[in-house]
Amino acid sequence: MSISVLALARRVSYRRIWVRFPVLFAALLATASVWARVELAAHIQDQMVVQRGMPWEVSGTANDRERFIVEFRSQRIEVRPAGGAWSVRFDVPSNFTGPAELMVDGGRLEREVLVGDIWLCSGQSNMVLSVARASDGGQMAASSQSKAVHIYQVPKPITGRPPANAGRWIATTSPDQFRRFSAVCLAFGMALHERTKVPVGLIDSSLGGTWIESWISSQSFDNLSLAESARRRYAEIKKRRAATGRRRNTYGIDEPSQLFEFMVRFLARQSIKGVLWYQGEANRRNADQYQELLSVLMKDWRAHWRNSSMPFVIMQLPGFGTPAAGFDANSEWAAVRDAQRRAVASSQPAGLVVSIDFGDGTIHPRTKLPFGRRAADVAVDLAYEPGNRELVPMPTAVSFEDSTATVEFGKGRACLEATPYLSETVFVAGDDHRWHVADVSISQSSLVARSSQVSRPVAVRYAWSDYPRVGLRTCGNGVPVTPFRTDDWRS
Structure with a gap:
C-alpha cells in the first residue's frame, strides 16, 4: 500500500515540475537519455x-x-x-x-x-611469479612506487569463453597494488622507465605450465608442418591427466591456440610498443621444433597488431640444476636456448636476453630484478637506440679448415672477452659426432677452436649443458655470450 502511495506522489510531483518548468524538465530528460545511450x-x-x-x-x-x-x-x-x-x-x-x-x-x-610506451609481458611460470613471491620483491616494492609505471593484469581463463572485460589499469603507487603482479615484468618496466624517462604501461598475460603452441592463433598454428604432432601430444597428456585424476583448473591450457584466444587476441585492439616473452621450459621435450614455433609466434602477433616491425625481447632460459663446466650433448635446456637464439636471429626486430648466469639451480629462480634489468637493456638497444645494436656478440658464421674451426660474431660495439672457464666450455666434433673439449683462442669478434683428438672438425658447441659455466663475456658490460651450436644433430 505504501509503495503505491509513494509512486502516486512521485507522479504528481513530476507532473507539477512538467507544468511549471517544461523546458527544464525536457532538458533533464534529454541529458539522462544521452548519458544512458553513449x-x-x-x-x-x-x-x-x-x-x-x-x-x-x-x-x-x-x-x-x-x-x-x-x-x-x-x-x-x-x-x-x-x-x-x-x-x-x-x-x-x-x-x-x-x-x-x-x-x-x-x-x-x-x-x-x-x-607512454606499452609492453606486453607473456609466457609461463617464470613470467607469472609475483612480486610477493620473489626473493627481491621487497627491494622492488621499495623502489617501484611510481605514477609513471602503470600495470594491467589479464585474469586467468576459468571458463570456455574469452574474458569480456578483463583486468583494470592501476598506477604502481602502493605495494598492495602490484604484489601479485609479475616480478620480471615489473622489474623490466621499472628499469625501462629509469633508462628512458618515458611512462611505461605493463600488461601481464601469462600462465604457468603452458606450451608455446597454446599462445599461437589457430590461423597460424593450422599452417604449421608440425601442427598434427602437437595435437597428438596434447591429446596424450590430457589422457594421462584424466587417468591419474589430475585436472587443470584453468581452461585452454591443454589445447593449441586457446590461450591466444582467451588472453591475447582482445589485447590487439590497443597499440603497444613491444613484447617481453619468457617461456620455453614446457617445450624442452620438443626443443627441435621450438625455433619454428617461436618464429611463428612472433610473426603471428605482429600480424594481429598490424605492426610487422613490433619488437620482441626474448628471455633465454637461465641455468638449471648444478653449475658445472663440461658438456651434455643431450641437454634439453641448451637445445631450447639455441632455438631461442636462432628464432631471434631470423625474426628481426628481436633481442635475446642471455641469462645463464642468473639461475639459482631451481626451475623458478626467485631473484627477478636482474632478469628484468637485463631485459630492459636489450629493449633499449632494440627499440630506443637502434643505432647502438648488439648488447652481446651473436655468432653469425662458421668455417672449417683442416684441424681448425672458426666462429665469427656480429660486428658492432660488442666484443668477446674470455673467462677462466673458456677452455672448459667449447667443444668440437668430427664426422663421428664424438665431442671433445677444444683449445680456444679469441679475437674481438671471432673464436678459433681445435682439438688434438679431432683431425677435421665439422661442428662446434659452446656452453652446452643445463647450467653451463660462462666462458665468454661481452667486453665492457660483462653479459654472457649466448650458448650456441653450429650443427643440427639430435645429440
Whole structure:
C-alpha cells in the first residue's frame, strides 16, 4: 500500500515540475537519455596507458540518432554511430608523454590516461611469479612506487569463453597494488622507465605450465608442418591427466591456440610498443621444433597488431640444476636456448636476453630484478637506440679448415672477452659426432677452436649443458655470450 502511495506522489510531483518548468524538465530528460545511450568500451579506462607514436582507437556504443564530440588533447571528432556502435582514431605524437584527458560528449564521459610506451609481458611460470613471491620483491616494492609505471593484469581463463572485460589499469603507487603482479615484468618496466624517462604501461598475460603452441592463433598454428604432432601430444597428456585424476583448473591450457584466444587476441585492439616473452621450459621435450614455433609466434602477433616491425625481447632460459663446466650433448635446456637464439636471429626486430648466469639451480629462480634489468637493456638497444645494436656478440658464421674451426660474431660495439672457464666450455666434433673439449683462442669478434683428438672438425658447441659455466663475456658490460651450436644433430 505504501509503495503505491509513494509512486502516486512521485507522479504528481513530476507532473507539477512538467507544468511549471517544461523546458527544464525536457532538458533533464534529454541529458539522462544521452548519458544512458553513449558509452565507452570497457577497456577504455582511467589510468590506462596510451601508446605514443601510434594511432589510438577509441570505441563504444550509442543510439544511432545521437551526435556527439569525442576530444583528446587538441583533436575533436564528431561521432555518428552506426548499428549501435562507434569508433574514432586519434593521432598520438611520439614526442608527447604524460597525463592526458579523453572527453566524450562535452565531458559527460571522461578518462584520465597516461601517454607512454606499452609492453606486453607473456609466457609461463617464470613470467607469472609475483612480486610477493620473489626473493627481491621487497627491494622492488621499495623502489617501484611510481605514477609513471602503470600495470594491467589479464585474469586467468576459468571458463570456455574469452574474458569480456578483463583486468583494470592501476598506477604502481602502493605495494598492495602490484604484489601479485609479475616480478620480471615489473622489474623490466621499472628499469625501462629509469633508462628512458618515458611512462611505461605493463600488461601481464601469462600462465604457468603452458606450451608455446597454446599462445599461437589457430590461423597460424593450422599452417604449421608440425601442427598434427602437437595435437597428438596434447591429446596424450590430457589422457594421462584424466587417468591419474589430475585436472587443470584453468581452461585452454591443454589445447593449441586457446590461450591466444582467451588472453591475447582482445589485447590487439590497443597499440603497444613491444613484447617481453619468457617461456620455453614446457617445450624442452620438443626443443627441435621450438625455433619454428617461436618464429611463428612472433610473426603471428605482429600480424594481429598490424605492426610487422613490433619488437620482441626474448628471455633465454637461465641455468638449471648444478653449475658445472663440461658438456651434455643431450641437454634439453641448451637445445631450447639455441632455438631461442636462432628464432631471434631470423625474426628481426628481436633481442635475446642471455641469462645463464642468473639461475639459482631451481626451475623458478626467485631473484627477478636482474632478469628484468637485463631485459630492459636489450629493449633499449632494440627499440630506443637502434643505432647502438648488439648488447652481446651473436655468432653469425662458421668455417672449417683442416684441424681448425672458426666462429665469427656480429660486428658492432660488442666484443668477446674470455673467462677462466673458456677452455672448459667449447667443444668440437668430427664426422663421428664424438665431442671433445677444444683449445680456444679469441679475437674481438671471432673464436678459433681445435682439438688434438679431432683431425677435421665439422661442428662446434659452446656452453652446452643445463647450467653451463660462462666462458665468454661481452667486453665492457660483462653479459654472457649466448650458448650456441653450429650443427643440427639430435645429440
